[in-house]
Amino acid sequence: MITCDHCPRHCRIEEGRRGFCHVRENRNGRIVCTAFGHTTGLSIDPIEKKPLFHFKPGSKTLSLGTIGCNLNCSFCQNWTLSRNTRDEVMNVRAAPDAIAALAREKECESIAFTYNEPTIWSEYAIEIAKEAKRLGISSVAVTNGFICGEARSNFYSILDGVNVDLKGFSETFYSKYCSGSLAPVLDTIEWIAKETNVWLELTNLIIPRANDSRDEISRMCEWLVEHLGPEVPLHFSAFFPKYQLTDRPPTPWETLKIAFQTAHKAGLRYVYVGNSRAPGYESTWCPDCAQMLIGRDGYQIFENVLQDWKCPYCGTKVPGR
Numbered sequence: 001m002i003t004c005d006h007c008p009r010h011c012r013i014e015e016g017r018r019g020f021c022h023v024r025e026n027r028n029g030r031i032v033c034t035a036f037g038h039t040t041g042l043s044i045d046p047i048e049k050k051p052l053f054h055f056k057p058g059s060k061t062l063s064l065g066t067i068g069c070n071l072n073c074s075f076c077q078n079w080t081l082s083r084n085t086r087d088e089v090m091n092v093r094a095a096p097d098a099i100a101a102l103a104r105e106k107e108c109e110s111i112a113f114t115y116n117e118p119t120i121w122s123e124y125a126i127e128i129a130k131e132a133k134r135l136g137i138s139s140v141a142v143t144n145g146f147i148c149g150e151a152r153s154n155f156y157s158i159l160d161g162v163n164v165d166l167k168g169f170s171e172t173f174y175s176k177y178c179s180g181s182l183a184p185v186l187d188t189i190e191w192i193a194k195e196t197n198v199w200l201e202l203t204n205l206i207i208p209r210a211n212d213s214r215d216e217i218s219r220m221c222e223w224l225v226e227h228l229g230p231e232v233p234l235h236f237s238a239f240f241p242k243y244q245l246t247d248r249p250p251t252p253w254e255t256l257k258i259a260f261q262t263a264h265k266a267g268l269r270y271v272y273v274g275n276s277r278a279p280g281y282e283s284t285w286c287p288d289c290a291q292m293l294i295g296r297d298g299y300q301i302f303e304n305v306l307q308d309w310k311c312p313y314c315g316t317k318v319p320g321r
């Protein structure tokens with residue numbers, strides 16, 4: 001029996017068995033990442049789809065994922081991968097150098113570790129990111145932030161950008177809906193912002209009757225301003241009934257609008273609404289002179305007037321890479 005210290009779950013794993021995430025296995029007394037070299041498939045996405053709105057806007061990213069997750073969110077929007085325990089679903093064998101070469105061939109400016117939780121297969125992601133870096137290609141991740149210790153340092157030392165899902169803002173929510181806890185996620189978010197050079201954006205999926213109270217959203221936004229500053233981009237995302245949470249409707253537009261206003265009131269300067277047809281709410285506006293800087297329709301950019309990440313009308317510096 002050995003302990004995996006990769007994430008705050010600290011699974012005790014018997015010989016030949018796997019941890020909670022179903023990816024990390026005790027093989028001869030060592031933890032092995034069983035997903036290494038295997039993916040469920042690769043696709044080319046706009047970087048806006050991750051979502052990353054302040055990182056190489058308008059560029060293409062080569063996305064890949066595996067199976068498994070170290071949380072179990074009852075509302076998971078990608079549960080066919082995250083809850084899958086069949087290794088044969090990862091039926092594409094892809095060596096790290098081959099993935100980097102494919103990204104270059106397809107003119108992708110980055111590779112995205114996404115679809116399921118990438119920190120549980122971080123050894124694979126790190127090797128891909130190293131190969132990508134050799135070719136001048138960036139690496140980004142979409143993650144739940146539920147990682148700790150050395151694994152966290154190693155993973156973020158090679159990344160260029162990240163979108164962390166901040167799923168709610170109470171321990172009760174994380175315990176009831178995610179089988180996890182909030183404190184380690186907040187610790188990771190603050191650590192990324194203060195201790196790394198990785199570009200950071202956040203996503204909050206708003207679920208009716210779960211994490212949609214004005215008070216919870218307000219406390220979350222105030223925490224973000226206090227601990228990360230007002231410039232961190234925040235994406236509110238609409239929930240659709242999936243996996244085990246099918247007893248409620250999609251997030252009403254009114255709720256998303258209230259969240260957007262609440263975030264601005266708390267002082268956040270770059271707030272977006274996604275996964276919902278929300279013209280204007282997906283665009284980047286200058287927080288000082290209110291001009292449109294990057295116009296988006298869904299994931300497509302129809303206008304980008306930024307000049308070296310500055311507003312051309314009033315000169316305000318806009319954060320981004």
Ligand code: SF4
Pocket residue numbers: 004005006007008009010011018019020021022023024069070120
């Ligand atoms: S990474 Fe997986 S095996 Fe390791 S502690 Fe987390 S859930 Fe358990």
